[in-house]
Amino acid sequence: MELELSSDQKIFQASARRLLEKEYPLDRIRGMADGELRWSRDWWQKGAELGWTATIVPEELGGGSVSGEGVRDLSLLAEELGAGVAPGPLLPVNVVLAGLVEAQGGGPDHSAEIESLVAGESIASWAVYEPGVVWSPLEPRLTATPADGGFVLRGAKDRVEDAEQADLLLVTAMTPDGVAQFLVPTSAEGVSVSPQWSLDLSRSFGEVRFDDVRVGADALVGAPGAVEVIERQLQIAVVIQCSELCAALDRAFALTVQWAFDRYSFGRPLASYQALKHRFADMRTWLEACHATTQAAAEAVQNRSADAAELVSVAKSYVGERSLPMLQDCVQLHGGIGVTWEHDLHLYLRRVTLDQALYGTPEDHFLRLADLASL
Amino acid sequence: MTAIESVESFRSRARAWLAGNMPRLADAAPPSTEGDEDEQRWRRARELQKKLYAGGFAGICFPEEYGGLGLTPAHQQVFNEESDGYELPVVLNIPSFSICAATLLDMGSEEQKRERIGAAIRGEEVMCQLLSEPSGGSDLAGVITRAERDGDNWILNGAKCWSSSAYAADWGLCLARSNWDVPKHQGLTMFLVPTKAPGVKMNRVRMSDGSAEFCEEFFDDVVLPASAVVGEVDDGWSVASRQLFHERNSMGGGSPYISGGRYAPATRQMTPLDIARATDRAGDPRVREMIGRFLAMEKVSEQTVGRVSRAMATGALPPTAASILRLLHAESNEMAADIAVKIAGSGAATGAGADQGIGGQAGLRFLVRQGGSLGGGSTEMARNVISERVLGMPRELALDRDVPFKQVKRGR
Ligand SMILES: Cc1cc2nc3c(=O)[nH]c(=O)nc-3n(C[C@H](O)[C@H](O)[C@H](O)COP(=O)(O)OP(=O)(O)OC[C@H]3O[C@@H](n4cnc5c(N)ncnc54)[C@H](O)[C@@H]3O)c2cc1C
Numbered sequence: 001m002e003l004e005l006s007s008d009q010k011i012f013q014a015s016a017r018r019l020l021e022k023e024y025p026l027d028r029i030r031g032m033a034d035g036e037l038r039w040s041r042d043w044w045q046k047g048a049e050l051g052w053t054a055t056i057v058p059e060e061l062g063g064g065s066v067s068g069e070g071v072r073d074l075s076l077l078a079e080e081l082g083a084g085v086a087p088g089p090l091l092p093v094n095v096v097l098a099g100l101v102e103a104q105g106g107g108p109d110h111s112a113e114i115e116s117l118v119a120g121e122s123i124a125s126w127a128v129y130e131p132g133v134v135w136s137p138l139e140p141r142l143t144a145t146p147a148d149g150g151f152v153l154r155g156a157k158d159r160v161e162d163a164e165q166a167d168l169l170l171v172t173a174m175t176p177d178g179v180a181q182f183l184v185p186t187s188a189e190g191v192s193v194s195p196q197w198s199l200d201l202s203r204s205f206g207e208v209r210f211d212d213v214r215v216g217a218d219a220l221v222g223a224p225g226a227v228e229v230i231e232r233q234l235q236i237a238v239v240i241q242c243s244e245l246c247a248a249l250d251r252a253f254a255l256t257v258q259w260a261f262d263r264y265s266f267g268r269p270l271a272s273y274q275a276l277k278h279r280f281a282d283m284r285t286w287l288e289a290c291h292a293t294t295q296a297a298a299e300a301v302q303n304r305s306a307d308a309a310e311l312v313s314v315a316k317s318y319v320g321e322r323s324l325p326m327l328q329d330c331v332q333l334h335g336g337i338g339v340t341w342e343h344d345l346h347l348y349l350r351r352v353t354l355d356q357a358l359y360g361t362p363e364d365h366f367l368r369l370a371d372l373a374s375l
Numbered sequence: 376m377t378a379i380e381s382v383e384s385f386r387s388r389a390r391a392w393l394a395g396n397m398p399r400l401a402d403a404a405p406p407s408t409e410g411d412e413d414e415q416r417w418r419r420a421r422e423l424q425k426k427l428y429a430g431g432f433a434g435i436c437f438p439e440e441y442g443g444l445g446l447t448p449a450h451q452q453v454f455n456e457e458s459d460g461y462e463l464p465v466v467l468n469i470p471s472f473s474i475c476a477a478t479l480l481d482m483g484s485e486e487q488k489r490e491r492i493g494a495a496i497r498g499e500e501v502m503c504q505l506l507s508e509p510s511g512g513s514d515l516a517g518v519i520t521r522a523e524r525d526g527d528n529w530i531l532n533g534a535k536c537w538s539s540s541a542y543a544a545d546w547g548l549c550l551a552r553s554n555w556d557v558p559k560h561q562g563l564t565m566f567l568v569p570t571k572a573p574g575v576k577m578n579r580v581r582m583s584d585g586s587a588e589f590c591e592e593f594f595d596d597v598v599l600p601a602s603a604v605v606g607e608v609d610d611g612w613s614v615a616s617r618q619l620f621h622e623r624n625s626m627g628g629g630s631p632y633i634s635g636g637r638y639a640p641a642t643r644q645m646t647p648l649d650i651a652r653a654t655d656r657a658g659d660p661r662v663r664e665m666i667g668r669f670l671a672m673e674k675v676s677e678q679t680v681g682r683v684s685r686a687m688a689t690g691a692l693p694p695t696a697a698s699i700l701r702l703l704h705a706e707s708n709e710m711a712a713d714i715a716v717k718i719a720g721s722g723a724a725t726g727a728g729a730d731q732g733i734g735g736q737a738g739l740r741f742l743v744r745q746g747g748s749l750g751g752g753s754t755e756m757a758r759n760v761i762s763e764r765v766l767g768m769p770r771e772l773a774l775d776r777d778v779p780f781k782q783v784k785r786g787r
Pocket residue numbers: 470503504505506507508510511512513514536537538539540745746747749750751752753754755756759771
């Protein structure tokens with residue numbers, strides 16, 4: 001959570017919270033089943049009206065943020081969604097928007113797609129992971145071969161968020177001139193989407209095959225070799241993830257503290273046992289650290305600071321790594337009820353397990369930090 | 376009131392002055408072989424502090440009337456940034472400036488503030504903390520060093536221990552029991568004790584890594600004037616509480632009275648990165664992952680200091696939240712020591728030939744790893760404070776509450 005929010009930010013936050021609470025209380029999330037659409041387009045459009053797709057898009061492209069610091073507003077929003085273990089394409093749509101905005105002027109014009117994403121009329125997702133391969137966004141095996149003034153895409157992607165509901169995919173591919181990205185409609189011939197299992201009840205993923213998919217040169221986003229666009233996408237993805245993680249940890253921790261006050265054993269509340277108090281003290285400390293590093297990363301990405309890449313990896317590795325033992329300890333401190341379906345804790349545990357794993361695991365980001373330190 | 380200098384103007388003045396006046400760490404002369412190495416280090420620190428004072432860059436956040444510059448933590452921050460790479464008297468930071476002088480500033484008499492803080496800023500005097508005793512340090516309010524009135528004077532008897540760098544200090548803040556008939560917190564008085572006063576016997580205590588930063592002191596009928604009392608008689612706990620706050624804040628990295636970094640350059644140089652480079656292991660992915668973990672933790676500690684300090688300043692978090700910083704600092708310190716030993720591998724145990732080498736240094740540092748989790752109040756006490764004062768959980772059972780101190784059970 002931000003230490004100080006402006007009144008506009010508070011309104012932005014409250015409006016998001018209301019929309020979520022109304023449509024997606026935790027009991028509804030718990031009831032979500034495989035094969036069911038996790039969110040509706042109507043709902044997403046309401047979110048878009050509240051500014052969920054606009055924060056990091058400049059005004060001339062139809063966007064705008066309440067505070068003038070779009071990345072921080074986006075982080076605030078991600079906290080709300082994390083706290084509610086919410087469904088919806090906040091991450092995929094904003095990550096694609098980050099890439100499209102970043103690449104504007106450096107390649108074919110995509111302002112029409114940007115505007116329709118900001119309006120909530122279309123949905124896009126980043127197709128970056130490939131089956132069986134760890135996080136390595138700059139080394140795609142999916143190829144884009146120049147042909148007839150356009151390109152032919154061949155290969156497969158997976159872990160594509162909301163692939164089944166997406167209209168557009170931002171596909172990271174290898175061209176003879178280096179890594180490049182293409183905006184490809186899911187309706188294009190040769191694109192086939194199949195559902196993928198998800199640990200998180202309110203998130204859905206898909207595998208996408210590209211069998212000789214022909215796209216025009218105007219599908220290119222930026223120019224081949226423009227790795228800074230991919231870096232920007234990663235940075236936005238990580239800020240969203242870490243903000244979600246922080247909020248999920250906040251909720252799980254608050255639930256557990258309250259439980260420790262209310263639950264008695266041997267005639268005393270759990271909160272009176274030093275062995276347990278010390279674990280709470282550790283978690284309280286780690287929570288503060290998680291927020292501090294997430295905020296610092298959001299600020300660096302907002303300001304495009306020279307150390308943004310480093311601070312993003314610091315945040316992702318630290319928050320990601322801490323989140324799992326913290327949530328598991330919340331489960332442990334709850335006792336048996338903590339491992340039941342009826343309790344909300346597993347909803348958070350599912351979300352943090354997912355968020356820490358995608359867009360680079362904590363270990364991937366540790367390695368990136370060593371690279372960035374020119375070791 | 377005159378408007379204070381802008382932070383940026385202060386920064387450029389500091390940059391120019393440092394370049395013209397302070398030695399660069401890179402060209403620091405090797406310690407001379409004459410005399411005791413620790414004594415040389417402290418003599419050098421006093422010289423450097425005198426230079427800072429003469430140049431108008433000493434005591435940045437202390438008020439002008441006590442010899443400081445009366446500037447803000449933001450000014451101190453830019454000075455720290457600018458002074459990176461220069462040789463500074465960092466050994467004076469903890470405890471002399473950031474704990475002792477800071478406590479005097481909050482709780483001392485006008486005379487104590489003017490004289491002691493002023494002399495410290497001018498590089499003439501150093502202060503230390505005389506709190507822990509052989510019978511216990513965590514239960515600070517349980518000290519048994521005795522202070523008895525003798526006319527206008529006080530007579531001090533007892534023993535203190537684990538006092539960091541007391542051998543280099545001129546004055547110590549000493550907590551003693553002035554009343555045994557009341558519960559423990561109510562019968563304490565804080566004194567400013569000259570370390571060279573008649574009746575004070577001081578020994579250096581050897582630590583497990585072979586160094587001797589610690590001291591123990593024995594007080595045998597030490598006579599102190601009434602003006603040695605800090606705060607009120609029998610209200611030493613209020614003074615000690617402020618002192619503990621400043622200590623946690625210093626250990627956690629949140630003190631504005633620390634100038635030029637918390638650590639001596641020797642400790643700063645030997646990071647896990649240095650060890651990886653020196654041992655030719657920088658290419659090993661296992662080592663790289665550990666380095667990344669170390670770098671992340673260092674950065675997160677720094678970021679958390681900023682966040683928690685801001686929150687304490689605005690009241691969003693209570694002052695006891697300084698324990699959060701204390702705990703996190705201990706954790707990052709432990710992690711750094713662990714990673715250093717892992718990267719050094721067998722070098723931590725067998726050094727480099729007949730020398731300790733960089734690996735042996737990591738090994739030696741590992742021996743005193745827990746020092747950072749004990750000194751400045753143990754991490755267990757920090758966890759008690761966080762759970763009880765920040766989270767509001769029930770206090771630990773204490774059998775000495777509301778009991779006259781003379782009836783409280785003590786260990787053997
Ligand atoms: C590097 C270093 C520098 C120091 N510098 C100074 C100095 O300058 N001046 C000074 O006065 N002292 C100094 N000390 C002493 C330090 O403050 C004490 O070591 C510390 O407060 C612990 O006290 P103790 O050693 O007596 O251990 P004890 O208080 O006997 O504690 C022993 C163990 O029991 C735990 N414990 C005790 N009580 C509780 C409780 N209620 N709940 C849970 N756990 C508990 C402690 O955390 C510790 O692990 C320094 C110590 C170190 C290591």
